[in-house]
Amino acid sequence: MRKTELFLLICILLLLAGCWDERLLKNSRTVYLSGFDLNENGDYQITSIIRDMNISESSRGEISILNELVTGKGSSIKEASMTIDRSVPGNYDPAKGRALILGIDVAKGDIYNVLDAFYRDPRVDLNAKIAVTDNSANELIAHLSENEVEKGEYLYELIHSSxxxxxxxxxxxxxxxxxxxxEGKDFMLPYLSKDEAENEVIINGVALFHDHSFTGQLLTPAExxxxxxxxxxxxKxxxxxxxxxxxxxxSVSYNVKSVSRKLKLRKEExxxxxxxxxxxxxxxxYPPDxxxxxxxxxxxxxxxxxxxxxxxxxxxxxxxxxxSDILGLGREIIAFYPSxxxxxxxxxxxxxxxxNPKVKVNVRSGGIVL
Known part of the structure; x- marks a missing residue:
């Protein structure tokens, strides 16, 4: 009985010995927001915001949050990341990034060249949001209000709200x-720009993509x-x-309560x-009532x-x-009309x-008038 207990204890100790690939949080420089640009030489430039939390011993454990703006250049995303890693104390860790911002030049190229490195890292937050900016991602990130401590969360919530x-x-x-x-459908990404008058970042519509690249065409929020x-x-x-x-x-304002769509495909010319x-x-x-x-x-x-x-x-x-096949009509044809x-x-x-679109509106409620 004692031998069995000793054997189980040894097995448990082996399991508690640690992990070969552990990364201690205290050694990591956590990134909450990153932007990606191309410079005049065709190299990638990464701009990241690293958040540091300092606990003050003299102020009864009061926590202060500081943001540090860091940049790195390289011929690939990984090389640019390593440039940043060598320039900051601790380990540069982009895995917790809540938002990825693509500069206009990066967006007009093959954006998978940027995203590939993230898919190869098992620690990356795959729920991170992606957006395009009208100029440089570096400029947009630097433009964020200095009073906005949690900049990564600010952009994340801005996108989530839209x-x-x-x-x-x-x-x-x-x-x-x-x-x-x-091969049968495309997508669109939020398009960010700077509102100089209000000194804030806004969503100025969406950027249309075809294949892996931004077409240069925008849609308004209403479109x-x-x-x-x-x-x-x-x-919602x-x-x-x-x-x-x-x-x-x-004018009339209305809330869409439900949606139904009927799609019919037919081949002529x-x-x-x-x-x-x-x-x-x-x-x-509706004031006329x-x-x-x-x-x-x-x-x-x-x-x-x-x-x-x-x-x-x-x-x-x-x-x-x-x-730009945002509606995915190509995917419908592949699935139901392969010939x-x-x-x-x-x-x-x-x-x-x-x-050939057609919209039919049914007014189900006129609201409550007191």
Missing amino acids: EINSEIQNITLRSIRTYLFD STLLILFMEKKS QVLLTEQLDKDANV KVHADILLELDVEIVD QLNKQERISFLEIQISKILTEKADNLFKKLAANQ IWEEIKGENYYEQILV
């Missing part, structure tokens, strides 16, 4: 990889919201406003994608449907001009698809 409002597509380091290696509705990816809230009469300054988007909405702002009358409800349904159909038509023309895909497949297959 996702909740269905203004941008929900893309993370994990999910973007499925788009990068799918990206409409596209998300066509994708049936509505989040979708609030839209339409101008009904510019001369009389009459081109592949025609007939899409019917049906929206159930709740009116939240009279929503207790069916005639006024029918009027609003017709007007909003007409406006959204025109906007959708312009939206899909913009997508076609940039070969058609064999005829049109290739890098520019979207040229062979003609989208």
